[in-house]
Amino acid sequence: MAKKVTLKTIAADLKLSVGTVSRVLNGKAKEFRISDKTVKSVMNYAKDNNYSPNMVAKGLRASRTFSIGLMIPDIANPFFSMMAKHIEKAASAANYSILLVDAEENVEKEKQQVRNMLNRQVDAIIAAPVGISFDHFKEITKIKIPIIFVDRYFNNSSIPYVTSDNFNGGYIATKHLIENGHQRIALLKGDETIEPVKERRRGYQKAIEEAGIFADESLIVGVEFGVENGFKYTKELLQLKNRPTAIFAMSNLIGLGVLQAVKEEGLTIPNDISLIIFDDQPYVSYLNPPITTVKQNSEIIGEYAVEYILNRIEDESYETDSKIIPIKLIERNSVCTIR
């Protein structure tokens, strides 16, 4: 139990004042004309006993902790864990640490933990919010700490966000299906209080309209992003007398549910039914068949988020518009051409 070496212990051992030691260690020796001899001795002592500053003391004094709160609805979702990875990478490169919270898609935990983050004096918050309500996030802006939403966001809020081009994603996926002759295209969506879900749906609908296809509302189903949701509604869709020829799944998890249901029904993709999944994951190219997806760029999203945060921390008046990151259609073999 080597006794902690602090400025105080250094000062005592060297018979200096803690102020002097602090200045030396912060490279302010010249500025305060500390003698070279003193500088040397402090430096050596620090190296030898490998002193390193107590960040919480520093944080208290500076009201600045060099930490960023990261609020994620489900860190086990590969989309989010990928994003988290890039956020952590960018943050640590700038000497910031990440305080991670998994909100478990639960608004109450989210509220409570946002509070906790503030009590811990994080310098900023990056969040993929869970639900509808965001009063707890508004409070943050009042306290004047930077915040940005990633992936999910709120339209009726002035808090900036970075997200994928969800509208275009919905549009090109649907259009791709239409160009391959599909007319009855099911949309298996998530919770529609979530903006990206609305956007993807808008894109879907625009493509349908443009093509002059009958917009059958009964083909638009689903209530959340999970596997079960995808499974359950696909089952229902497949019972329809006038069954869809293609399904557009709004998340990788929903896509997994679709796969299972289709399989259980003894059907095969793409022969019996085509499928496009929103969100590309490493494993989808190994599925049977490899699935055509809309690929989001979580790296860019993460990097942009911390870039914004960092700028905002340095300059309170720094402002940007929210950012929409382009998506890409990755064609594989889950879409068949009709007629």
Added chain:
Amino acid sequence: MAKKVTLKTIAADLKLSVGTVSRVLNGKAKEFRISDKTVKSVMNYAKDNNYSPNMVAKGLRASRTFSIGLMIPDIANPFFSMMAKHIEKAASAANYSILLVDAEENVEKEKQQVRNMLNRQVDAIIAAPVGISFDHFKEITKIKIPIIFVDRYFNNSSIPYVTSDNFNGGYIATKHLIENGHQRIALLKGDETIEPVKERRRGYQKAIEEAGIFADESLIVGVEFGVENGFKYTKELLQLKNRPTAIFAMSNLIGLGVLQAVKEEGLTIPNDISLIIFDDQPYVSYLNPPITTVKQNSEIIGEYAVEYILNRIEDESYETDSKIIPIKLIERNSVCTIR
């Protein structure tokens, strides 16, 4: 910019001393015989202005931050993100926060960030270490803060760990293959400086020996946990004049690489070659074919780790043996029976 409400501001407004306010807020009013009137006024003021304590000040004073450092080699790996989820859940339930670092499988970053965690005065560390060296972790024990390894660990260290029953995992997977008539079973492994890799290999070898099968060393290949590694070595295995009839892949990512290579070679699983993957993931049952896997229980691993940490924090003398969590063979359709 509502001015921060602190003990000081409360004390000033109520014309009390900060000490008194602190005691009231910490429920020590009786003990220090603070009058009911004072208690009421402080409580009300606190509610109305929703005071909540500055955790960094608290942390400085108490040398206790209620935070746990979580060091993960690759948070985007679904196995780790799942584990992280459970760790965060258990920790936050106990009012601890998680400081997350993605070491990027890089020992240097790991070292540096362990240091950072200590500077930030985390109360404990949970780590899935990256590599061979662990001097930076030994230092931790000297500082007397609790630490536990998860998944990966070091045998020649007294630091406790929770991990899967890797030996048995390797054993039953290989045995399952043998029972299905396989004699030439390839082992596609990760970096062998990692203990779990050694264990899985030992299990594999025991099964081979027990069965009295020729142990062909040329069937044991691979150097790390990534997709490319799985791809590259599978290609090589498939070039062999006397090709293996089965592959046992040591990680989900290696498994993906195997899949790709097998596909590129125009072969199919399980007809041309059988496959078992160590580590079950949600998507594997949707692969073509669904893959037989060895399932690890990341939930238990995560929960046990924080349980240990918490006990250790409360009681310095608390000790447990390292824990080996049972694994399970999940049979699907990637193993064919020979003869």
Added chain:
DNA sequence: TTAAATAGCACAATCGTTTGTGCTTATACT
């Protein structure tokens, strides 16, 4: 030779808490 300038530090306040000790005033006891 004396005043001014500079070198080289020490001192103390501060950030927001917690906690040991001490100081009044009021009540109780004899």
Added chain:
DNA sequence: AGTATAAGCACAAACGATTGTGCTATTTAA
């Protein structure tokens, strides 16, 4: 009436760092 006892607080130190100001001794200038 005089002294314990207790009630109800205030004061101040401490955690580890940063930073504005002040103090002393030496050097320089006049």
